[in-house]
Amino acid sequence: MSNEHHEREIGAVILAAGMGERLQDKRWPKPLARVAGMSLLERTGRTLRAAGLKGTMVVVVGHRGEEVVEFIRDRKLDVRVVENSEYLRGNATSVLAALPYVPERFVVAMVDHIYSPESVRSMLSCSGSFVAAIDTTPMYADPDEATRVRVRGGLVTDFGKGIEPYDALDTGLFLCSRSALEQIRTDTDGELTWNAFKRAWLESGREIHACDISGAPWIDVDSQQELKRAPEAILDWAASGSDGFVSRHLNRKLSRRITRVLLRTPITADQASVLSFLVASVSAGLLARGAWGTGGLLVQLSSVLDGCDGEVARARLQSSPRGAVFDATLDRWSDALMLSGMASGARSRPSTLAAYAALSGALLVPYTRAKMESEFGKMPPELTRFGATRDVRLAVLALGALLRQPTATLVALGIAGNLEVARRLWGLRHAGRFGESPMTE
Amino acid sequence: MSNEHHEREIGAVILAAGMGERLQDKRWPKPLARVAGMSLLERTGRTLRAAGLKGTMVVVVGHRGEEVVEFIRDRKLDVRVVENSEYLRGNATSVLAALPYVPERFVVAMVDHIYSPESVRSMLSCSGSFVAAIDTTPMYADPDEATRVRVRGGLVTDFGKGIEPYDALDTGLFLCSRSALEQIRTDTDGELTWNAFKRAWLESGREIHACDISGAPWIDVDSQQELKRAPEAILDWAASGSDGFVSRHLNRKLSRRITRVLLRTPITADQASVLSFLVASVSAGLLARGAWGTGGLLVQLSSVLDGCDGEVARARLQSSPRGAVFDATLDRWSDALMLSGMASGARSRPSTLAAYAALSGALLVPYTRAKMESEFGKMPPELTRFGATRDVRLAVLALGALLRQPTATLVALGIAGNLEVARRLWGLRHAGRFGESPMTE
Missing domain, CATH: 1.20.120.1760 (CDP-alcohol phosphotransferase transmembrane (TM) domain)
Incomplete structure (x- = not known):
């Protein structure tokens, strides 16, 4: 019973390896940028826990990883750290590096997105071995900056920046099955972004289920400008x-x-x-x-x-x-x-x-x-x-x-x-x- | 799901057909005798419900049955009435008469015993297709009047008034499986008491599981004297x-x-x-x-x-x-x-x-x-x-x-x-x- 329960626990991979070029700040690496009195990394972790995630959370670090690891150690955060030396090839390498350490069901979250516990909880109720949380009426994200998604019959048929027409925005929040992801062959030494990985997934004949979390607030903090807007958004939903x-x-x-x-x-x-x-x-x-x-x-x-x-x-x-x-x-x-x-x-x-x-x-x-x-x-x-x-x-x-x-x-x-x-x-x-x-x- | 739940609901047979010779009172039939402001019948029903029973409760009436039926109708009690014209042959005929109307799992309770919800609840946690609730340290029952029970390895091996040695008293509370009881052949026109039925059950090679509810109060109100003591006992446990x-x-x-x-x-x-x-x-x-x-x-x-x-x-x-x-x-x-x-x-x-x-x-x-x-x-x-x-x-x-x-x-x-x-x-x-x-x- 307790084992069965354990099997059903949902874990997470928090992608915190990227450079976050537009958020570059000499004082701290992007995961440690503070919004409303808290680092992006801590906020992502707390949000996932507040949404009910019980399983292992893996933080994948790369760019300025030592500083992030020190921060995690200082704060005694209850996460597992995976260092990804290949992060420059793209963020899918970070997901793959984390795979051995997560439970069968796990959430993929971007450290530079701020989610509400509500948005994560909405996604957890969707099923499928690859679920992408999408938003048809984004409150804070900019449709010109974010990844757009085309949806037919509950499935993601296409995605990318600037595609037309589109049905929703990609929220950067995913729910995946480890065993299914492990089956995707990615024998490449070149670029391997998360979008490229998703494309390989679709090309292998598999499906990405669109999980509509419209109404649950989230915000993408890719730029200094968005970083400044974030506290107001958080106060809105607080x-x-x-x-x-x-x-x-x-x-x-x-x-x-x-x-x-x-x-x-x-x-x-x-x-x-x-x-x-x-x-x-x-x-x-x-x-x-x-x-x-x-x-x-x-x-x-x-x-x-x-x-x-x-x-x-x-x-x-x-x-x-x-x-x-x-x-x-x-x-x-x-x-x-x-x-x-x-x-x-x-x-x-x-x-x-x-x-x-x-x-x-x-x-x-x-x-x-x-x-x-x-x-x-x-x-x-x-x-x-x-x-x-x-x-x-x-x-x-x-x-x-x-x-x-x-x-x-x-x-x-x-x-x-x-x-x-x-x-x-x-x-x-x-x-x-x-x-x-x-x-x- | 709801059907499955329904199947698991536990019902009850309340034996209220007997004459209760030693409780004879011109004013009312035994099930309607009042103790602490409530009839024995209502108390038994409420106790079973308070213990968590959700399924159909069948009241089997016989002696002065019309008065009991009228009482049930007046009070709009949520029970099903079965009239047993053969009640003089013994109380097992009442259990058998009720079988078609109870769910697969059901409690057998005597209307002239007062149980605490705790005593019924204790029994519900025991398993077996025929479970007898026994008490090794009865607080109120008289070992010279009650049915004694001999127990070996969790099973009832013998029972009867006055048997020596004995391990516990029969509390008059049972938990049975309808389909198992239906398999017992009882082709007799003679006496068929509950004890005789239990003996036939054992003789057919089946087992009666002893469920120890010692510590949970109950009282047998077979006589006017016990009827007078009952309110004090109830106040004790209230x-x-x-x-x-x-x-x-x-x-x-x-x-x-x-x-x-x-x-x-x-x-x-x-x-x-x-x-x-x-x-x-x-x-x-x-x-x-x-x-x-x-x-x-x-x-x-x-x-x-x-x-x-x-x-x-x-x-x-x-x-x-x-x-x-x-x-x-x-x-x-x-x-x-x-x-x-x-x-x-x-x-x-x-x-x-x-x-x-x-x-x-x-x-x-x-x-x-x-x-x-x-x-x-x-x-x-x-x-x-x-x-x-x-x-x-x-x-x-x-x-x-x-x-x-x-x-x-x-x-x-x-x-x-x-x-x-x-x-x-x-x-x-x-x-x-x-x-x-x-x-x-």
């Missing part, structure tokens, strides 16, 4: 899909600028979470002293910063359940501090009672979600419609402070939060499929 | 395994008495949860008015009642994720109300600040658990050691009220709760396996 109204229209625009800066520093996603928490703590102290203006502004700043940790984590492919728990708990603590601060600043009995209600609501809304996810695997869909997400609640808090209306704000938040908890409990009554009694129909 | 110190030594002893009464009423587990919440609400009101004595007592009463919902649910085999969410959320609301009530009663600024902290702690301790369970599947084991479970926190709250020390109590609860949240966050740092970066070793 944006959270579950943003509330205030996040979408205000916070994200600001958090993205901050994240762009953070990605150039060694600051981790966890540290960004702590930063948001610290700003919330300071805002709570200011509110407690009646400094409504600065306090309110810092509440909103903390809300903006709360978007950065997720962006940093996703852009660096470091999202983890551990990070999610850490961030979520600090968020709850931040909420408790800010609400307590506001009530302390108001110094009235009604505001105290309202604060108890607001605190309970602010903590119980996420509690019911976490508890349902824990018990049901996910929140029942009919219970997820709730407009007052955290960004909205914090915006109300910030606005209430700026307008010097702490008591009314706390009352409003208390009512809204607890009503939502009640609505969820009530909704459970109808969530029959979760609670049906086991012996009745 | 006790929660995760009780805190106060629960174990105080609350459970009281909640069990209350549950015993509740089980005789139609009150559901959800309603018991609401009852505990209502008592908490009243206690909060009393604390807010400074009625420390009665308020404190009601806090503890609410804590005791909080044990009843789970006991009722488990005793009636109605535990569900939905019920767990409902109960847990009401518990959080109760905590918020009682802490707010105590702080309101104290009417001092320090008590207000302490209440904010205590409220945050009381809600965040369960939040971090739910969130970790949702993200990791379960709470990391190194983070689960926490003595201040809800029963302990409520006992401190009740005692603090009785001693008229609201502020000190809130301070203590606030510190303990938030320290525990901090400890969990800190512990996350070392929960490396949850957060390891995908490309490093």
Whole structure:
């Protein structure tokens, strides 16, 4: 069983031997060029792992290989290195050099392309002994620079730069069977590019299956210009899909600028979470002293910063359940501090009672979600419609402070939060499929 | 695939045709005798479903069959009824009458035995075309009344009442293959008990596999005396395994008495949860008015009642994720109300600040658990050691009220709760396996 499982593990060959002429930089070989705070090599590896690849990953080095190998050793990257002295003959020599070390199914990825885990995952669901991931509606790649592909009946019939007409672009991402590739004879001492290899494959009567990954983002960073555009593309696809109204229209625009800066520093996603928490703590102290203006502004700043940790984590492919728990708990603590601060600043009995209600609501809304996810695997869909997400609640808090209306704000938040908890409990009554009694129909 | 799955579904025959002479009661036929608020028939069916049985369940009726059939129709029980006019010849005729309606693998269960889902589940993991569940250390059955079993090398070699020596008791629970049972010739017009059938099975050279379910509770309710003992046994095994110190030594002893009464009423587990919440609400009101004595007592009463919902649910085999969410959320609301009530009663600024902290702690301790369970599947084991479970926190709250020390109590609860949240966050740092970066070793 474990052996069978092992056999099915998918590995990868990361092509990192080329010179990358248009990306030439004296400071580092191309695989080590940094985009959004991370080398291209690390990003490719992390992306493949994030997409679910479990098997051996082989990095084939050539040009300035020693520097790449040293980097891999320094970072203790979990990859196998193959040195290809023939890399100048073309990148197919790198694939062939890696063949003895990969499992039967393996992905071929270019180190100078940035893929999203989604794009790799899409390809893994396609079958065939030679699968090429293609994109009919590329978001970032330039059709004049990239390899074009012609497709008929799900098969690649032709490819090359500048061919006309064409159906899609070659994404540089492939899924291959080692045993099938080993059968191709390539007895040549001349040029052996990956495109030439694919042509030999087709000429031998074999098929290349086109796997359409349109919609999943990827970018080719062949030039310095593309290298500069890449961080924006990565931030685009690192944006959270579950943003509330205030996040979408205000916070994200600001958090993205901050994240762009953070990605150039060694600051981790966890540290960004702590930063948001610290700003919330300071805002709570200011509110407690009646400094409504600065306090309110810092509440909103903390809300903006709360978007950065997720962006940093996703852009660096470091999202983890551990990070999610850490961030979520600090968020709850931040909420408790800010609400307590506001009530302390108001110094009235009604505001105290309202604060108890607001605190309970602010903590119980996420509690019911976490508890349902824990018990049901996910929140029942009919219970997820709730407009007052955290960004909205914090915006109300910030606005209430700026307008010097702490008591009314706390009352409003208390009512809204607890009503939502009640609505969820009530909704459970109808969530029959979760609670049906086991012996009745 | 779905057909294959269907083929593997395990069904059941519930033997409910016998007279149950020693359980004779004019008011109802034996399958409808009520134990802990539920008929023996419903309990058997629910137990089998709770153990994971998905296939058809056949109830074989005979003696006073019309009443049983009417009951099944009234309750809309999801079972198939087979009427066995020959039931007086012995209970094997009931098994044979049910054969055409069960899937290939099926459980044979006696309606006058009470099994725990655990006992059925244990048996399902055993293989063989005729499996008898046996118990070497029966907790409730009387070795002088039950069928004894002799076992050699995992096989039943002999059985019968009063045989000496013997190795275990027959639990009345079997797992059979329909096609194998159909091959046994039983051309007789005379007595055909299940024991006689098993003997014919052995005499035909076939094997009965002994499946040891020792440790999993079950009880045989052959007599009025055993019928009276049964609720206590059920409450024994309905006790929660995760009780805190106060629960174990105080609350459970009281909640069990209350549950015993509740089980005789139609009150559901959800309603018991609401009852505990209502008592908490009243206690909060009393604390807010400074009625420390009665308020404190009601806090503890609410804590005791909080044990009843789970006991009722488990005793009636109605535990569900939905019920767990409902109960847990009401518990959080109760905590918020009682802490707010105590702080309101104290009417001092320090008590207000302490209440904010205590409220945050009381809600965040369960939040971090739910969130970790949702993200990791379960709470990391190194983070689960926490003595201040809800029963302990409520006992401190009740005692603090009785001693008229609201502020000190809130301070203590606030510190303990938030320290525990901090400890969990800190512990996350070392929960490396949850957060390891995908490309490093």
